[in-house]
Amino acid sequence: MxxxxxxxxxxxxxxxxxxxxxxxxxxxxxxxxxxxxxxxxxxxxxxxxxxxxxxxxxxxxxxxxxxxxxxxxxxxxxxLARTFQNIALFHGMTVLDNIKLGAHAHLKTGLLASVLYWGAAHHEEMQLRREVEEEIIDFLEIEDIRNLPVRALPYGLQKRVELGRALAMRxxxxxxxxxxxxxxxxxxxxxxxxxxxxxxxxxxxxxxxxxxxxxxxxxxxxxxxxxxxxxxxxxxxxxxxxxxxxxxxxxxxxxx
Amino acid sequence: MHIGNFKETYDADEAVFRTPTVRWWMGALFVALAIFPFAADDYLLYMANLTGIAIVGALGLNILTGFAGQISLGHAAFVGVGAYTSAILTTRLGMPFLLCLPLSGLMAAALGVIVGAPSMRMKGLYLCIATLAAQMIFMFVFIHWESLTGGIRGINVPPPTIFGLKADTEFKYYFVTLPVVILAVAATRNIFRTRVGRAFIAIRDRDISAELMGINLFRYKLYAFAISSFMAGVAGCLWVNFIKIVTPEHFPLHESIRYLAMIIVGGLGSVLGTIFGAIFMTLVPEILKNILSIFQAMNPTAMSYLFPLQSVVFGAMIVGFLVLEPHGLAEIWRRMKDFFRLWPFEY
Incomplete structure (x- = not known):
């Protein structure tokens, strides 16, 4: 099975x-x-x-x-993660934020905690940043573009970022x-x-x-x-x- | 010239104020804001309070429209809900200001969630019309539920007392408005450092793939409506305790559109742009009025032509800014900063 x-x-x-x-x-x-x-x-x-x-x-x-x-x-x-035929990245966000977004379902920060950005919410974001940097950005060799907005990237790199976002979905x-x-x-x-x-x-x-x-x-x-x-x-x-x-x-x- | 910006920890890289230069300028700004009331006259302080209240309200609308992509034409109505809630709680129940402030926000947020419910099925212009309906309904309630709202005569509110101090002058009220503005800006900025803010932007940019990423669209749209209306309600509470009277005519559709103009002129999806937009939309009409009054002093009969000219010039300025920079004042600011950062080189 x-x-x-x-x-x-x-x-x-x-x-x-x-x-x-x-x-x-x-x-x-x-x-x-x-x-x-x-x-x-x-x-x-x-x-x-x-x-x-x-x-x-x-x-x-x-x-x-x-x-x-x-x-x-x-x-x-x-x-279950997915990449698309016609790239479906979020164009208003940076590469880093797009990949971080992939982890959405695994994070816990609620509305009130996000307003305060204190304690657990802060800790969770730092854990996420470390994971995204060390497990995904490093692996896909996209360190140099991590802070660029996605819409500025060429097609091949956008596909790679989309794979990164799917990997962040664990x-x-x-x-x-x-x-x-x-x-x-x-x-x-x-x-x-x-x-x-x-x-x-x-x-x-x-x-x-x-x-x-x-x-x-x-x-x-x-x-x-x-x-x-x-x-x-x-x-x-x-x-x-x-x-x-x-x-x-x-x-x-x-x-x- | 600024060369590079290197960080040794992720924490330092995720900070809001990331370089010593930025921290220095922010410190200077806070000092200026603290000194300002001692140097300014009552008129300037009056305008400063109105600007601060507009910033809080506009931040709410930018979270909903600029960041989460849900257009609302009923924002002024939520400011009104906050203002009426505060006025009623103060005059009927004698509730203190510091309790009224969050309660006004919560009341507006609860109604915002109800108004936001159609966003599950509608977006774009259709949602726009649904929120327009909300604006009309709230106006109707403000006018006709006389036993609660006082109808068109409205409600008079005494000046608020905070920690035993009466905030009854523009000078004293400045110290009420400023902390609320700072808290609202900080809260908005924090939201967009976490998964909640990222989910809002994802819904705006591409809602179908946002759902496949595990974002519950309906819940996050309602969150956006709730935060947005909460800030509108807080702005309404600040406003009514400053002006000391609330009537339905303070929250017409025209006021909702003024809030939309603030965030569009300032920059959709930008916290800094919201601040610029609120300042622009509050101060520029006043500056134009003052300039025209100089002309009027020279030639008193010209007023019948000059008074409408004020609106024409203001409208032309908005169109002009948007043609020159569709991304708003925030983008103009960013380009100016880049210019000085790289000076004397071109790039």
Missing amino acids: GILEVDTLSLSFGGLQVLSDVSLDVSEGRIFAIIGPNGAGKTSILNCIGGFYRPDAGRIAFDGRDLSRVSTDRRAALG PRVLLMDEPVAGMNAEETEDMARFILDIKEERDVTIILIEHDMNVIMDISDHVAVINFGRKIAEGTPEAVADHPEVIRAYLGEKKG
Whole structure:
């Protein structure tokens, strides 16, 4: 039994069937990749796991616990973190504040304590600063930009800051939607290295959506292929690459 | 020229006043604020009190609108709630000022949470209209619940007594207003050093991803409304004990818009900008009035043209500032500081 189980998930918007009976079983400590053509429903799966969409049918269990009654904001506290395809950072804040915000669900400071900023509230902020600096900013090599506003950063660095914010959520499962899309070769390499390090050093399970097949083949342990809202193949990267259904979905069929 | 700014502990790096230079200037500012009442006449002290009260009220609105992104057109009504609460508690129950101050804030905060409840489903212009409705409802209550509010005649309030001292002059009241302003500024600044403030900004910038980060949107929006109205209520209490009368006509829609103008001219999402904006919106009309009275002395018949001109010039100044610097006076201040910090070099 995996840390995250998706069981016969179905989702439709009006007459459009987005997902039909998708089941995934993600084992702990692995990199689980979801691939498929554009519009196949990959991001919709992540949105259902994250709680942004309510599925019509099916069950999602995180560490054996049914998520259907857990509200979106409570899921973060359980250890589900997410990065987005179109970067969703908070543009009015600095890099440091964006990453600190990721830890929101793990902090305790209440309204009154924040007004006073005394004792426990002060202590908690200092602990957080230390954790963010030493565990995240140092790891992602973004020391020099920590006090810059996010909107001033280039795309590749924004993606990295977004990963930092997700790490501050102290995730057990990290959902990543196209982490290397639009990056050059060097940025892609850095990001792939970070993803592997996160898996190995922090025991984080990673669910990854990506179109870059080189990255998928290199780093993922397990691949599921989605087409038109259905899972058409699943297995090791090598097995999936040779699967006839997958070749048909990506390249089309020979006539006659 | 200022070269670098290095810190050895995280604590030092998270401090509000981070360099000796800044601490020195802050010390100078406090000394100036303490000396000011002994040098100023009653008119200046009167304006200083009004400015201080405006700062407290505007800080509340900037937390809600500038930081948390929830536009409110009913802020003056909450100032009114605070003013009426204080007036009623003082005249009916004989409650001391120091108790009225927090109670006025709490009363406004409780009503603010109710008015803020629609923010769960509405944002932007729609929320704006919902808060406009609140403004109208509160005005209606101020005017028509005569047994409680005294209707359009309002309520007269005696000067407050604090620790046995009667704060019945502009000079004495200055020492009531100033500490409240300092506390309000410090409280606002502290909120944005913790997770509560970060959550407010996250909701403003991108509410959907804020929720995925584990922020309960509804709760934090209500927090923002509560803090905002609390400060409005405190400002109302300060105001009524200073002016010594409260009537409904003191809190029209026009006053709510004046608060919005303060934070927009000063700088949305900036504590310093709020202070600048409140000073600007309180003092500039007075300065214009004084300039015009000089012209009037030279040519008494010109007053019929000059009086409306005052509003035109004031309006043009607001538009001018916003065209030149959409981020408000706080941004102009920051650029001036950068210029002097780097002088004599360009960058």
